[in-house]
Amino acid sequence: MISTLLVANRGEIACRIFRTCGELGIRTVAVHSDADENALHARVADTAVRLPGTAPADTYLRGDLIVKAAVAAGADAVHPGYGFLSENADFARAVLDAGLVWIGPPPQAIEAMASKTRAKQLLGLAPLGDVTADDLPVLVKAAAGGGGRGMRIVRRLDDLPAALEGARAEAASAFGDGEVFVEPYVENGRHVEVQVLADTHGTVWALGTRDCSLQRRHQKVIEEAPAPGLTDELIQELYDTAVRAARAVGYVGAGTVEFLVADDKAHFLEMNTRLQVEHPVTEAVFDIDLVALQLRVAEGHALEIDSPRARGHAMEARLYAEDPARDWAPQTGTLHRLTAPEGIRLDTGYTDGDDIGIHYDPMLAKAVAHAPTRAEALRKLAGALERTVVHGPTTNRDLLIRSLRHKEFTTARMDTGFYDRHLPELTDPTPDPLTPLAAALADAHGRSRFAGWRNVPSQPQIKRYLMAGEEHEARYRHTRGGGLTADGVRVVHAGATLVVLEVDGVRRKFEVAAYGDQVYVGSTSLTALPRFPDPTAQHAAGSLLAPMPGTVVRVAEGVTVGAPVRAGEPLLWLEAMKMQHKISAPATGTLTALHATPGQQVQVGALLAVVQET
Missing domain, CATH: 2.40.50.100 (RNA polymerase II/Efflux pump adaptor protein, barrel-sandwich hybrid domain)
Incomplete structure (x- = not known):
């Protein structure tokens, strides 16, 4: 029986695994870089071990240091999470050689599937050789790792050398392996995958399908289970291929077999020999805990012969600290506040006051909703995200809401080119015109009763803000009685954290929070501009x-x-x-x-x- 588990990872996935360990009575050990010394995963674990350094290559990619940490902390098992060393066969061997339990497939299974080129060959497929103009478009892809790193679409033959160079550099930086290959690029395909779970007694479960077609930079943004609109015949083909891939390498534990689906045909992509980021949607639909099942399998327990039955539909959205309108640029800074309404699952590795740095993936959290039907799950998740409060770096929250409500998505006609077609309309800022006024009135409330009152009523107070990249002006007046007024708007209430305005008989509430010059009205960010800008x-x-x-x-x-x-x-x-x-x-x-x-x-x-x- 496993008594103490070290998670060789960080952030959201480490916290998620620790949560299951707490429910099972298993003690936990975290590892952390210097940059993550005060990170949530290091704080919630029973024990934490420092890995000196900040970059992944010096810390979370140092298998030797992690194994030493596990032994020093008295752990008897290691869970790799996803990313970093989760698909590294040498690390799995090192864990086993140290006498520890490895929560994952055998090293030889990882090795067989770790290279996407070898995985294709195992199933009788092969990447392209010499690329000609007739082969275009093609996809340059890292042989190791995932998450969209080391991938480039090439539509002109002249662009191929630069794409190969960039993909190699990115893959080497992310995975320590610069091998890349080229395969045909399937236009307008859907990204569909099958969750598998296998034990040491010969049982392999195919736990439904997931659709992960909404992607940016080949990295998933919104996922759902089951994948909508597939024929029974295609689903069975996907199941059969996934189980065949697992059995071909003697797979044990949780894994995912990924496909591109176009014109009711499935094109094998790869097998990820680890837990996926989007595993919560499968958990919700099958009412299971995949981490708990991973641990049971690692302890030698047998799965039931028949897999559990699916119920309802689940939807997951990844909340990133990034600016979709600026080429998905990652954002950094202090996460002042992150709260989501009840009724959805929020997996995160951050809490209020944490710093979002430059060293690691910019994902802040995953929001998951489950409902009896796809339409209900969609509505539930979009509504919950709308009420989710994020104060800090710019995020993709509004993009997620608009994506979930886009007709192409609600009617399940999406594919991997969704954001290529719709990003401009999904990121077009449509700020509420009352937002700057609400911010100004909240700010004015905190001043002296007569600080802004003027004897000449025609001269209003003016406050300027930067919102959605544009400058906005708010005008209001102080009254003799200490109140506040604004043209065309009835100020029902103006407090430091809540402003209530009435326009044409309709009352609206605005929650306001300020952190220095940064002001949030709901989740809309504004920057208070100085009265006299610095020309230098x-x-x-x-x-x-x-x-x-x-x-x-x-x-x-x-x-x-x-x-x-x-x-x-x-x-x-x-x-x-x-x-x-x-x-x-x-x-x-x-x-x-x-x-x-x-x-x-x-x-x-x-x-x-x-x-x-x-």
């Missing part, structure tokens, strides 16, 4: 500023001061949260300044280069 704070026209904190990984060949550049031409690449982000010329002209060098760490807003437009 402006950058010259054509300035390229760092959209996120990160590291300059490379500068494009031939990019030097004085060189001509074209609008949209890549100038340099920043790496943040293990993803590479292209920084392109804003206009056609001449590069008059270049302040970025490879290896340089920059903060958000740092001046990288200047392009003088011609």
Whole structure:
């Protein structure tokens, strides 16, 4: 029996595994980097062991240090979570060689499926060899790992060398393995997967399907179970292939077999030999705990011959600290507040006051809703996200809500190109025009009763805010009695945290929170602007500023001061949260300044280069 479990991971998945361990009476051990010393997963575990360093390669990818930590902390089992070393056969062997229980498949099964090229060969498939124009479009893909890292779509043959170079660099950084391969890119396909669970006694469960078609940068954003609209014949084919893949490698534990589905045909992608990020939707539909079942299987218990029956529909949305309107740029800063309404499941590795840094994946939480039907699950999750409060870095919360309510999604006609087609309309800011006024009235409430009162009633108080990238102005007046008024609006109540306004007989409530100059009305973020702006704070026209904190990984060949550049031409690449982000010329002209060098760490807003437009 397992008595103490070390989780070789961080954040949301570590906290989620610890939760099950607490229910089962299993003691827990966390490992953490220096950057994660005060992270939630390190705080909630019974014991925590420091891994010196901050970067994943120095900490969560150091299997030798993690095994030493497990032995030192008295753990008798190791769970890898997902990502990092979860699909590393050498790490699994090291855990077993240390006399510990490995919560995962045998190392040889991981090895057989760890390389997507070898996995395809195992099932009688093979990647493309020499690519010609007739093969386009193609997908360059990392042979190891997942999460969209090391992937590039290529539509022009001339772009293939750069795509291979970028994918190799990103894969090497994320997984320690720069091997990539090329396969046909299936346009307008759906990403469908099958959850499998196998024991050591020969039983393999196929626990339904999941649809994960809504993706950005080949990384899933919204997932659901079961996958809607599949024929019974196709579902059976998916089940049969998934079980065949598991049996072919003597699989044990939880795993996922992934497919692209187009025109009622299934194209095998890969087998992930670990727990998936989206496993909660399967748990909800089958009323099971996959982590608890992983532990039971690792202890040698047999599964029931028949798998549990599915009920209802589940939907999951990943809440990221990122700005979808700015090429999904990851965001950093203090997470002041994160709360979700009752009735949904919220898996997170953060709590109020935590810092969102640059070193790791920007996912803040996963929100999961379960209901009898798909339409009800959709409505439930969208409504819950609408009432979820996020104060801190910019997030994709509004994008998630709009995606869930988009007709293409509600009618289950989505595919992996959903955001390529609809991102502009889904990120078009539609701020409530009363939001700046609510922020201003809440701010005015905290002042002296007569601080803003004027003897000339025609002159209102003016407060300016930056909201959704644009400047907005709020005008209001103080009354002789200490109250507040605004043109065209009846101020029913104005407090520091709650403002109630009435327009045309309709009352509306606005919850307000302020953290310095940052103000939140609901989950809408505003920045209070100074009354007299600093004229020296402006950058010259054509300035390229760092959209996120990160590291300059490379500068494009031939990019030097004085060189001509074209609008949209890549100038340099920043790496943040293990993803590479292209920084392109804003206009056609001449590069008059270049302040970025490879290896340089920059903060958000740092001046990288200047392009003088011609």
